[in-house]
Amino acid sequence: MDSRSHSPAHRKEYTIPLLKKISIGEVMQKPVVTISPEEPLSTLADILKAKKIDAVPVLENRYLVGIIANLDLVRIPEVKWQQMTVRDVMIKKLVVGYSYESLFDALTRMNDNNISHLPIIQKNHPGVLVGFITLNDITNSYALPSDI
Numbered sequence: 582m583d584s585r586s587h588s589p590a591h592r593k594e595y596t597i598p599l600l601k602k603i604s605i606g607e608v609m610q611k612p613v614v615t616i617s618p619e620e621p622l623s624t625l626a627d628i629l630k631a632k633k634i635d636a637v638p639v640l641e642n643r644y645l646v647g648i649i650a651n652l653d654l655v656r657i658p659e660v661k662w663q664q665m666t667v668r669d670v671m672i673k674k675l676v677v678g679y680s681y682e683s684l685f686d687a688l689t690r691m692n693d694n695n696i697s698h699l700p701i702i703q704k705n706h707p708g709v710l711v712g713f714i715t716l717n718d719i720t721n722s723y724a725l726p727s728d729i
Contacts, residue, residue, distance in 0.1 A: 600719070605687050606680030608722045609701050609712030615640045618647065618668035622654060625667055629654070636698040636715075639671045644708040645700055647671030677702045680711055684719050691716060 616625055616637050629635060629651055636650035649671040657665060678687050678699045687699055701712035 600685035600688060601683045603684045603722060604680065605678050605682050605684060605699075605701055605714055606712065608684060608718050609680065609714045610718065611712045613638060613700075613710060613713040615710070616649070616667055617641065618666060618671060620667050622657060622662035622665050622667065622670065625649060626654060626662060638700045638710055638713060639667055640710060645675065645677075645702060645710045646708075647673050648675060648698060648700060650698065675700065678714065679704050684722060687714055688716075688719055 614628065614632050614634060614637050616628060616639055618639050618641050625637070628637065635652075636648060638645055639647035639649055647667075649667055653670050653672065654662075657670060676690060676694045676696055676699065678690060678701050680701055681704075691697060691699055697716045699714050700710055701714060703709040703711055
């Protein structure tokens with residue numbers, strides 16, 4: 582190992598400060614793939630597969646009203662996907678973030694709430710979706726040396 586930053590014992594000294602310096606807004610996905618609460622679950626399944634994603638925010642009249650993930654979908658028998666809507670299954674109790682917060686804030690919030698997706702909304706206009714961030718977005722936002 583050629584430096585302190587490559588040492589597994591000192592990795593936190595470098596990753597946490599970096600996560601605190603990068604804002605959610607620098608990493609978040611935008612535009613965001615969304616779905617209406619009135620769409621059948623079969624449409625959701627098609628979107629998740631086509632876009633190769635595992636969760637989408639739910640918008641109604643351009644406002645964030647929920648989130649739905651592949652894990653929510655697979656709990657429903659596939660034979661019911663055509664009759665049931667996103668509204669029937671979506672998570673309505675939202676945990677959100679703001680674009681000016683740090684990736685450390687996002688990661689902490691996700692960890693505290695046992696979630697892997699975070700809708701990003703406007704602070705002064707709650708409900709207005711401006712982005713979306715996942716655990717993968719956070720980990721992909723910086724590259725650690727492969728020998729760590």
